Structures are given as C-alpha cells and as structure tokens.
Amino acid sequence: MIGILGAGAFGTALAVALAREGTPVTLWGRDPEAMAQLATTRLSPHLPGVDLPCGIAVTPDLAQAAQHRTLLLAVPMQSLSDLLGALDAPLDGARLVACCKGIDLATGTGPSKVITRAKPQALPAVLTGPSFAADIARGLPTALTLACGDAQAGHDLQHQLSTRSLRLYRTTDVTGAELGGALKNVIAIACGACIGAGLGDSARAALMTRGFAEMTRLAAHFGARPETLAGLSGLGDLALTCTSDLSRNYRFGQALGQGQAFDPRVTVEGAATARAVTRLAARDGLSMPISAVVAALAAGEATVSEALDELLSRPLKEE
Structure with missing residues (x-):
C-alpha cells in the first residue's frame, strides 16, 4: 500500500493512476469537509470528469495516511517542511518521495534535504519530470524521473510506482533532478x-x-x-x-x-x-x-x- 499526502491535482492524479493498476492507496488532504465530499462523490474538483477508483481510501487523518512505508509527498514546496513537522512518527525506514518542485525559501535547499532534516531516519527520494496531472489521471502516456541516492531503493520505488501508462526512469543524481524540476x-x-x-x-x-x-x-x-x-x-x-x-x-x-x-x-x-x-x-x-x-x-x-x-x-x- 501507498500513502499520498496531498489531495491536490497531482497527488490525486497519482492516486488514480496507481489504484487503477490495483495498488491500494490512502489519499490524505488537510480539509476534512473537502475530503468527506471526495469520499462520497468520488470526484475531485481538481480533475473534472475523473472518477476515483475504489482502491483509493480518502482520509483527513494524517496519521492514518502516514502509516505506510512508501509515502508520496504531493504538497507545494513551501509547505513541505510544515507537513513533515506535523508527522508525529519518526518514520524510521520509510521511503518519502517528494513530488514537489522548487527550492525551500527558509533553507535554500531542495526537497530531499528538507526531508532529511525533518526525518533523518527516513529515505528521501524525488519524483519529477514533464507531467500534467490531468494527463496522468486520464491514463495518457507520461514519463518521469525517480531520483534516489540509494540505488536499490530507487530500483524498488521505480517498480512500485510505475504503471502501464506512467513510466519512471531512475537516477541517483538527486541534486540534478531537483534543480531541473x-x-x-x-x-x-x-x-x-x-x-x-x-x-x-x-x-x-x-x-x-x-x-x-x-x-x-x-x-x-x-x-x-x-x-x-x-x-x-x-x-x-x-x-x-x-x-x-x-x-x-x-x-x-x-x-x-x-x-x-x-x-x-x-x-x-x-x-x-x-x-x-x-x-x-x-x-x-x-x-x-x-x-x-x-x-x-x-x-x-x-x-x-x-x-x-x-x-x-x-x-x-x-x-
């Protein structure tokens, strides 16, 4: 199972793509009312015309979504530090995949270093590349880069997160992938x-x-x-x-x-x-x-x- 923290367009699109292939996903969003509506209608205002597959569990409970060993962090770059600070668990050994693009204004670093600073026992990775959420959600062919400094973990994540329409290429050059994005x-x-x-x-x-x-x-x-x-x-x-x-x-x-x-x-x-x-x-x-x-x-x-x-x-x- 995979937890996706952030129910905006990109996080929801990734949830749809993975669940469509049979991977159970827990999708978290910070607004309880919006998440309740999403759970009921199975329609996201960010992705018009896209139904959420039944394999997506929707929740406003951060602890529930964060219990999985692979977490996709699909929040804006300037919100990443706050999200990580709100996670009470140390997440030892968890694989935290940043899906945001940018440089943190407070530290001048990319998402992987923000993750390491907040959760030093977790394994950081970055998912980036040319993609629009609507294309991913509709199942249109998309290729992305999965960057992880640990080559074996990167290999495992590549296979866990790739689908028939979402093709991931891996690299250990996290800095290059972050700065490009x-x-x-x-x-x-x-x-x-x-x-x-x-x-x-x-x-x-x-x-x-x-x-x-x-x-x-x-x-x-x-x-x-x-x-x-x-x-x-x-x-x-x-x-x-x-x-x-x-x-x-x-x-x-x-x-x-x-x-x-x-x-x-x-x-x-x-x-x-x-x-x-x-x-x-x-x-x-x-x-x-x-x-x-x-x-x-x-x-x-x-x-x-x-x-x-x-x-x-x-x-x-x-x-």
Whole structure:
C-alpha cells in the first residue's frame, strides 16, 4: 500500500493512476469537509470528469495516511517542511518521495534535504519530470524521473510506482533532478511573460535556450550531472512547462506580460524559486540573469519592458 499526502491535482492524479493498476492507496488532504465530499462523490474538483477508483481510501487523518512505508509527498514546496513537522512518527525506514518542485525559501535547499532534516531516519527520494496531472489521471502516456541516492531503493520505488501508462526512469543524481524540476518553473514564468507581452515565439525560444544554460550552470555548481539536466527532469520538463497554457507558472508569466492580475489561490512554485535562486546566485557569485529578472517581475519590482532592457543590454559574449 501507498500513502499520498496531498489531495491536490497531482497527488490525486497519482492516486488514480496507481489504484487503477490495483495498488491500494490512502489519499490524505488537510480539509476534512473537502475530503468527506471526495469520499462520497468520488470526484475531485481538481480533475473534472475523473472518477476515483475504489482502491483509493480518502482520509483527513494524517496519521492514518502516514502509516505506510512508501509515502508520496504531493504538497507545494513551501509547505513541505510544515507537513513533515506535523508527522508525529519518526518514520524510521520509510521511503518519502517528494513530488514537489522548487527550492525551500527558509533553507535554500531542495526537497530531499528538507526531508532529511525533518526525518533523518527516513529515505528521501524525488519524483519529477514533464507531467500534467490531468494527463496522468486520464491514463495518457507520461514519463518521469525517480531520483534516489540509494540505488536499490530507487530500483524498488521505480517498480512500485510505475504503471502501464506512467513510466519512471531512475537516477541517483538527486541534486540534478531537483534543480531541473525547480528551475524550469522560473524559465516558464519568463516564457509566459514573453508571450503575454507579445514578444513572439523566437524570443521564447531564446529564453528557453538561455534558461536551460542557467539551469545547467547552477546544477553543475552544486554537483549535478549534465546528463540529468538533459533528461526528463530538466530539458523534458522545460519543454512542456514553457509551451503549454496548462502550466500554472507559464500562465502566471502570461498574466505578468499582459499586466493582469493572477489568481492568488493558485500555487506558482517558480516565483518563490526565483527568489531562492537569486539569493544562491548572489551568495556564490553565479550569473543567473533570467532568474533575477523573473524574481523582480514576480515581486512587482520591474516591468516586462524593464526586464527585457536588462537582458538585452548585457555584454555580448560567446555562447
């Protein structure tokens, strides 16, 4: 059995995909009223038209969901630390798989280190890559990266969590997988702003390419392998998130580019990640110009026109 902590779109989609293949799942959400309605109707407001299979047990009881040895942590990155703090059990030997993408603002680290700090006796892993919850829930073919520093545990998780339509590739490069998933959201905001402001597809292609260079630069600085960034968790996720209106980060960027308000209830991981990246870059003397202008845009400290001027006025150099 598997516990999934977080009944948003992605957590619920993973529950549907696994239960459809016969894996019993306990799905936890923090809102008792919403979970009671989900248990009764078997319909999630996050996934219209998708019925929850009978193999999914729905609960607002965190302890009940956390009793399983494999837990998927499907909450926003900035909520991960609080979730882990609410788990009373030490979770010795449990496999905690982070399904969030970003950098924790309080610590400047990715989800695996947040897990290790909170639950040192547990085994951290990361599930990331190009995926929309609706596609996973509908059973459309999707490939993701499963990153775990323990090769045997990664192998076991890969087989436990893969389905006929959800194919997982494993790696031991946790840092590379985490940073690829986190940084692509920053570039997606930039690309959304580019299209929202009417700057065109050529400008978006340039942002994606130079953004990928930033992603690779920061990841290499922290010891990641280049091939990880060229895989699903980096380039693959970048291609999806920077080109689709289904991406929340991309839509947020479009709103910035059009000078429109964005729904504050929608989680935009890339905004917080841009702030965290800018801090790390300043601390370590790294050049991350796209991340810096995204942080300024998201904070309302710069306009799209000013951000564009900042990027285009940089000194010319070799690629």
